[in-house]
Amino acid sequence: MQLESRGSQARAVRAWLPRAGGLVEQGPGRLPRRKLSRRQREALAAYLFLLPWLVGMVGITLGPMLASLWISFTRYNLLSPPHWIGLGNYDALLHDPLFASAVKVTLLYVGVSVPIQIGFALFLAVLLNRGMKALGLVRAVYYIPSLLGSSVAIAIVWRTLFGYDGTVDRVVELFGWHNPPAWIDDPHTAVYTLVVLAAWQFGAPMIIFLAGLRNIPKELYEAADVDGAHRWLQFRRITLPLLSPLILFNLVLQVIGSFQAFTPAYVISGGTGGPASSTLFYTLYLYQEAFGQLDMGYGSAMAWVLLVAIVAVTAAIFATSRRWVFYMDRQA
């Protein structure tokens, strides 16, 4: 080999050559396009389509996920290296009254806000899907609250609405309620002002439903019209089944989103989860522990407990979905 006598650069090239050569030699033999079965070709194509996602999963997502799992078994204040304590953090969770209260508040929030939000979204999507004048404008108006998001600006709006001597107080006074609760400042009612905020921002699921409604073939309704089917019956027999994959999607996403709800409680309570921990959502408490008390180990343990809880709920939803979700591709 002539290359052998040259310098390090040549050695590097040589180290690379046999493998490259091998690939070239083996290539045609190993990947005989025509000899692959249909199934193998489909799998190969699938992995090519998935390639960016796989790279992202392995290169970006998986590492930090596993790291946080490991951190959950350590005491870690972010400033010095983590110190292994086994199940210590998980054990401490069991005896933490604030953890228990955060779980309760979060379950209440998920249980109330998810059905309301999806119900609103579905109702208005169906309503706004009708041909009517200035439809785009109306849709935009109903979507504006969701554009506002959970910013600091929206937080002060909410405090003005539901605060002391606020707009809501004035409105209920018109109806003769002179001594209303302090809404956002009362530990018994504060979390419901966040539910109202969630209900008010139903724009995201609404848009997704609207997109889905557009994909339902008109012919189905026309055929139903010929049969004289009632509107409500059409909704139940045509709209709901054909929209069901997106209902499943919205349900799963809203459940995940509500379990993880952080920003609304954070901005409206000024980061405290108050009054009296009544809006201390699970992830807000996680954040306070991890970043406020610099106990990232505890925060990570909370994160993984949350993950297990969400996986369980999501799995349950998927399990029931076989009964009520209708896929066009299954029909074929």
Added chain:
Amino acid sequence: MRRHGLGRRLPRGVLHLLIVAGGVVMLYPLLWMIGSSLKPESQIFSTSSILPSTWTVSNYTQGWTGLGYSMTGFLVNSLVLCALCVAGNLISCSLAAFAFARLRFPLRKVLFALMLASIMLPLHATIVPQYILFKYFGWIGTILPLVVPKFLAVDAFFVFLLVQFIRTIPRELDDSAEVDGCGRFRLFVRIILPLSIPALATTAIFTFLWTWGDFFTQLVYLSGNPASFTVPVALGAFVDSTSQSSWGQLLAMSLVSLLPIFGFFIAFQRLLLDGISTTGLRG
């Protein structure tokens, strides 16, 4: 044209009245924001009236340069970032979604579950390891940590959305395309993508919106130069619990920052109308 849906038996007038009334409820907070942004700082919290007693535009004029850097720069930075993220998500998420929705391959269910699991951990638990990883890549202070993940379909939310949407498209279309000799990539580009336009528009709208509003990751990764700050990072600097705040400027600039997303929404919601029912493919 026949009309479909609920409420057909309600008199049109009543229906319209309800929709308008609902619209007012939806818009009231926005109107409050607009009113307060035109008040002097000291009136914002001391009066709950929506109309200012003294009108001023100084929150807009002063807020524009309130941080010592022009708001124009922050808006441009956010727009560039959002455009890149939208492009990234549209490409990468639709590719992955097509595979999950239409192709059979080993480990499909496992990978799908893994994908869903990846959005179940809260950001605060993963941001520190992620920051260390990106620092190792040498990406801190650049937009790479915010953009590259979008081109790698890290936003599994949208993969899931597109999977669900593609599954509402009848499979006979695929089969007929295959009979015509279409390869899988051509099937994807020629049939599935056009039929998924409403879902792609949804993806674009949400990616834009969430990137526009995403505060914490942008604060953490863009640190190093206020000239590269984005809108949410800039808005985070107007109000402080330990010193003098500028609530009026915050409200004014928040409203300004709404205009681009509102424009983007209006532009893209047209695409939502282009479902199967209007593309004529079914005909």
Added chain:
Amino acid sequence: MVTRRDFLRLAAGAGAVAATAPLVGVSAGAATRSKAAGSPVPKTADIEVAWWGGTTRDARTEGVIELFEKIHPGWHLTPFFSNFSDYFDAMNVRAAANNLPDVLQLGGSYVPEYANEHQLLSLDRYSYGDPADRYKSGNVIDLEGFDTGQLLGGTVGRHLYAVTLGGNMPAVVYNKSMLAKAGMQPPPKGYSWTDFANYLAELKKSLPKGVYPCDDNSGTGGPVMQVWVQQKYQHMYTRSGQLSFGVPELEGYFQYWAALRAKGLIVPGTLEAAAIENGTNEGNPLVLGQAAFTFIWSNYLSQYQPLMKDTIGMIRYPLGPKGSLVGDFTQASQFFSVSAHSKAPYVAAEFINFCVNNGHAVQALGVERGIPAAVRNEKVVLASPRLTASDRAEVAFESEYGPLTRGQPVAPGKSGALTTIFQNAAQDIALGTASVTDASEQAMSLAQKALS
């Protein structure tokens, strides 16, 4: 090395130096000085300077950066700023990756927290307080005449890790106009906690409906609980970093406030909850005209005044049962520190020196972060035409009462968590979701856990 003894010596010499203090500090000459001493002075450098604060502070600090860059053309400073809580979230993430900004603003327990974990650079080599040390290699930051207590606040384990950017003191801010309308004078000098309670009861009689005599500061505002405790036990923490008091003391403190609340002398829990949610000056009950008195820090006077039509004033906290044992103190309201991983620590130190000693910089920063820690720089600030009447009142307040108080108490690194714990307890009591006893017991056990 800056030691406790050095500080005391410096404090003694402060008066003499102040008289001859030049308007423009030593900073401009520092580069040549150190070059002569053989210290590496980089021709070009790019450092990051980080702080939290609102738009006023941003503008002032950016102005100083501009001045500094003009004097040192090869050096480039990149600012980073946000609001208080987001700032520390970002700093904590960055600390985990050993990637803190070169110069960073810190406050309270973050100095020991970060210093103990080797995130900060010891500034001993870069600072001097004794003129004889001035020509030692690398010495840049002139601490001549700096307030001893404030220097101690930036000292961890006998090493200086943080340089004070200005001092403040606990203060009771009150609404002068409201008192005038009620025909009352503020409480006289040397008033006690009992006097204050009686005073509030008297004031209530002549206040309009919906206005409360005092804000509920049982858990918020200034360091009320700390001062209360220090008036009895000298220190809030023992030498080993534990709390120096027990449940009964905490109960007594919360009981004092509960009694005021029961008589309607302080704002109710729901109004205080609204103030906490708002979190900014604009949401403070005194600023909103809901309360006539509030316990806070002296530097808030000039922050509240522009937001109000009424005129406001400031008095010292009530004295404790042992009148001679004062609990209030002068503290550094915030510091500048240098990251242990900074690649240009010399430039970072030069910038800190510029901020606290250069005449133009001192005037540009004003008293927004607090009163300059050296009397010589206080005079520079007072000469500034930009100073408002409230700013001057703050300087006068600190000149009058500062010497009567003591230096900044040193808090253990883990004490940062305690603010939230005691605030939560106070709110639970105020809103009636827990009794004084239960809340005190729970807060005490949480606090002890956090400190362990």
